[in-house]
Amino acid sequence: MSVAAPDKLGDSLITVEHLTMRFGGLVAIDDVSFQGANREITAIIGPNGAGKTTLFNCLTGFYKPTVGRLTLHHPRKGDFLLERMEGYQIPQRAGVARTFQNIRLFPAMSVLENLIVAQHNALMRASGYSVAGLLGLRGYRQAERQAVELARFWMDRTGLTDRADIDAGNLPYGDQRRLEIARAMCTNPVLLCLDEPAAGLNPRESSDLNALLRYIRDEHSIGILLIEHDMSVVMEISDHIIVLDYGRRIAAGTPEEIRNNPDVIRAYLGENEDEPLPPEVVRDMEEER
Amino acid sequence: MTERSATTSPVLPPLDAVGIVREAGLTAFVVFALTFSLVGFKVEDVPGGLDIVTRFDQVLAATVLAFTGRVVLILLHKRRHLPVILVGLAIAAVILGLVVAARGAPESATAAWLPFESVVVNVLVAVAALVLAGRAAWSAWRRDVGVSDEAVELAARVHKAAIFLGPLMLGFAVVLPFLPFADRRLLDIAILVVTYVMLGWGLNIVVGLAGLLDLGYVAFYAVGAYSYALLAINFDLGFWVCLPFAGIMAAFAGILLGFPVLRLRGDYLAIVTLGFGEMIRVILLNWYEFTKGPDGISGIPRPTLFGLPFTRTDPDGGETFHSFFGLTYSPLDRIIFLYYLILILALVTNFFTMRIRRLPIGRAWEALREDEVACRSIGINPRNTKLTAFSIGAMFGGFGGSFFATRQGFISPESFTFIESAIILAIVVLGGMGSQIGVVFAAILLIGLPEFFRELQQYRMLAFGAAMVAIMVWRPRGLLAFRDPTIRLSDHDTAPEKQT
Numbered sequence: 001m002s003v004a005a006p007d008k009l010g011d012s013l014i015t016v017e018h019l020t021m022r023f024g025g026l027v028a029i030d031d032v033s034f035q036g037a038n039r040e041i042t043a044i045i046g047p048n049g050a051g052k053t054t055l056f057n058c059l060t061g062f063y064k065p066t067v068g069r070l071t072l073h074h075p076r077k078g079d080f081l082l083e084r085m086e087g088y089q090i091p092q093r094a095g096v097a098r099t100f101q102n103i104r105l106f107p108a109m110s111v112l113e114n115l116i117v118a119q120h121n122a123l124m125r126a127s128g129y130s131v132a133g134l135l136g137l138r139g140y141r142q143a144e145r146q147a148v149e150l151a152r153f154w155m156d157r158t159g160l161t162d163r164a165d166i167d168a169g170n171l172p173y174g175d176q177r178r179l180e181i182a183r184a185m186c187t188n189p190v191l192l193c194l195d196e197p198a199a200g201l202n203p204r205e206s207s208d209l210n211a212l213l214r215y216i217r218d219e220h221s222i223g224i225l226l227i228e229h230d231m232s233v234v235m236e237i238s239d240h241i242i243v244l245d246y247g248r249r250i251a252a253g254t255p256e257e258i259r260n261n262p263d264v265i266r267a268y269l270g271e272n273e274d275e276p277l278p279p280e281v282v283r284d285m286e287e288e289r
Numbered sequence: 290m291t292e293r294s295a296t297t298s299p300v301l302p303p304l305d306a307v308g309i310v311r312e313a314g315l316t317a318f319v320v321f322a323l324t325f326s327l328v329g330f331k332v333e334d335v336p337g338g339l340d341i342v343t344r345f346d347q348v349l350a351a352t353v354l355a356f357t358g359r360v361v362l363i364l365l366h367k368r369r370h371l372p373v374i375l376v377g378l379a380i381a382a383v384i385l386g387l388v389v390a391a392r393g394a395p396e397s398a399t400a401a402w403l404p405f406e407s408v409v410v411n412v413l414v415a416v417a418a419l420v421l422a423g424r425a426a427w428s429a430w431r432r433d434v435g436v437s438d439e440a441v442e443l444a445a446r447v448h449k450a451a452i453f454l455g456p457l458m459l460g461f462a463v464v465l466p467f468l469p470f471a472d473r474r475l476l477d478i479a480i481l482v483v484t485y486v487m488l489g490w491g492l493n494i495v496v497g498l499a500g501l502l503d504l505g506y507v508a509f510y511a512v513g514a515y516s517y518a519l520l521a522i523n524f525d526l527g528f529w530v531c532l533p534f535a536g537i538m539a540a541f542a543g544i545l546l547g548f549p550v551l552r553l554r555g556d557y558l559a560i561v562t563l564g565f566g567e568m569i570r571v572i573l574l575n576w577y578e579f580t581k582g583p584d585g586i587s588g589i590p591r592p593t594l595f596g597l598p599f600t601r602t603d604p605d606g607g608e609t610f611h612s613f614f615g616l617t618y619s620p621l622d623r624i625i626f627l628y629y630l631i632l633i634l635a636l637v638t639n640f641f642t643m644r645i646r647r648l649p650i651g652r653a654w655e656a657l658r659e660d661e662v663a664c665r666s667i668g669i670n671p672r673n674t675k676l677t678a679f680s681i682g683a684m685f686g687g688f689g690g691s692f693f694a695t696r697q698g699f700i701s702p703e704s705f706t707f708i709e710s711a712i713i714l715a716i717v718v719l720g721g722m723g724s725q726i727g728v729v730f731a732a733i734l735l736i737g738l739p740e741f742f743r744e745l746q747q748y749r750m751l752a753f754g755a756a757m758v759a760i761m762v763w764r765p766r767g768l769l770a771f772r773d774p775t776i777r778l779s780d781h782d783t784a785p786e787k788q789t
Binding site for chain 2: 106148187
């Protein structure tokens with residue numbers, strides 16, 4: 001299957017080259033390469049256990065890849081080699097934000113606090129590493145006000161303004177999903193990695209999510225990487241799709257191309273049933289009998 | 290759910306009398322089995338040896354009280370408030386009446402009617418009965434509130450009230466030495482309580498805010514105490530010069546502990562910090578040339594007020610506190626000064642904590658407690674954040690330690706055993722993690738009451754344990770587990786239509 005790679009190098013945002021991740025003998029990701037572009041939504045799909053979340057964990061520094069190079073082309077700060085950076089530096093300096101498959105908020109903190117904490121590094125500098133903040137200097141108060149404004153902007157966008165002072169853990173599921181996206185956006189990223197953002201959402205919430213993601217892509221001109229099982233989301237909003245199966249990239253292309261790709265269909269629906277079983281399996285079965 | 294529906298409909302479900310009697314009987318049997326040997330027989334010193342005295346009347350009283358108490362608790366749970374109030378008040382009134390009537394005449398006929406020998410135990414039973422009655426009255430008054438909501442609501446109320454309660458308690462703390470009943474014993478207890486309040490507030494930064502379970506906090510207390518003692522003795526420095534040094538040393542020890550435990554969480558962190566606490570103690574014990582080992586360090590200089598000592602005469606012939614201010618010498622002056630010293634140190638700790646909670650670093654601590662993985666995903670450096678929590682918490686422990694050294698005048702490794710760490714941690718946990726005012730209540734409860742209950746003799750620690758169990762049963766998240774957001778949108782709201 002020769003599918004054209006997304007070769008718009010001009011505004012490429014993330015380049016993944018020969019990424020391999022092994023856990024002992026298990027190869028979770030096997031020589032995967034792709035590019036994600038700025039102002040595009042790149043979806044990564046594949047059956048369970050295909051290595052999608054592992055790929056995200058490599059990108060965001062939670063795992064160190066066994067082999068491979070991950071380059072982030074920051075529009076303003078130049079290139080970052082993500083595989084060489086500490087986990088926390090990737091969001092801090094390279095501007096890669098992520099959400100998690102099983103939501104990870106700060107449950108005992110309020111919605112607003114969740115969004116303020118996300119601006120930790122900027123506020124930390126403004127507070128003079130706490131010294132100016134302890135003294136209550138004006139510069140810090142100003143910075144905090146700006147942080148609240150940014151938080152409020154994203155709360156307005158995600159419809160959480162009315163619940164700003166509620167504990168994040170007490171929010172309904174759909175709100176928690178949106179809050180996690182808002183929190184990621186408050187770190188001012190250039191690349192947003194969303195791990196199954198539509199999981200557990202009802203159709204209406206899903207379509208709201210689509211609108212939100214489109215808005216983020218178009219108005220904030222950042223790239224989005226998206227892991228998703230919900231094909232209505234994937235096919236509708238993705239500009240580009242990469243299909244993983246057993247850790248390998250089996251296809252890449254536009255939604256239309258992926259939909260008709262026989263490899264993808266086989267990966268999702270299984271092998272042809274008429275194919276004869278391997279001879280050793282047949283022998284085993286007969287011995288059993 | 291069933292409780293809620295029961296409140297909405299006026300008809301309560303009928304009571305299962307047999308079941309209640311069976312359950313109460315079981316409780317009474319357990320109490321009987323426990324008290325039969327523990328209370329029923331008492332070994333007494335008599336001339337010519339030991340004698341066994343039987344006290345089966347008290348066993349009977351305990352069993353009957355347990356039976357009644359269990360029935361009352363069931364009734365409270367089934368929302369039969371009136372009988373609970375009546376029984377509670379009746380028991381309390383009878384016991385308190387008898388206690389008052391028998392006062393000063395322990396051998397009289399009235400005293401024989403009291404359920405227990407000890408006055409304190411009798412009063413405690415009466416107080417428990419009153420608490421039950423009050424609780425019943427409270428839930429009868431607030432019919433719509435479920436039992437579990439009450440705890441949270443109470444904590445929220447206390448925290449709202451803290452705006453007034455805080456200054457009120459502070460005012461009381463400030464005038465305490467000048468109140469008519471403030472004698473030497475009360476002030477000593479007060480100093481002890483405030484010391485633990487300060488240590489609790491310091492540990493609260495590590496455990497309550499950053500969520501790092503530290504079982505070796507006493508190590509920093511020890512580092513602070515020894516820093517002050519050694520600096521003062523070897524270099525002849527005063528308390529106020531040494532105080533910052535002691536804090537810095539302890540903070541440094543905090544970083545030293547922090548580095549190896551950066552990757553550990555929960556139980557594992559607790560074990561390593563426990564080991565660290567013991568290590569410091571063992572080092573102090575064995576490094577004889579430096580710390581004088583088990584002999585301890587004595588003759589630690591007492592604090593002075595801007596160079597004015599609190600002695601009758603200054604050995605160097607200078608002014609003393611009382612001569613400078615033209616007062617008559619009183620040994621209580623020094624105690625009062627120590628009391629204010631620790632009060633100020635504690636208030637500084639509190640002010641600092643309240644302030645830093647609203648700064649990015651404080652929010653990052655809390656975020657770290659909530660979810661470390663999420664913290665990394667938004668670019669918070671977990672290493673620096675943890676180390677600052679450890680070192681700042683340790684710094685306040687060090688301040689507390691140097692106060693301890695100057696108050697005692699003598700320190701030895703024996704003062705810094707694991708039990709101290711455990712008590713400080715218990716204060717933080719029982720107070721409600723992260724709750725500043727909860728720490729105060731817990732310190733009063735855990736440090737103050739055992740001192741007052743010395744009359745209970747060998748049952749003192751039993752009462753202490755019972756109080757802790759009771760808190761864990763009724764307030765599993767601490768006395769006042771309530772968290773106020775560090776920032777509210779409404780505070781920053783410029784648009785008036787947004788009211789939440």
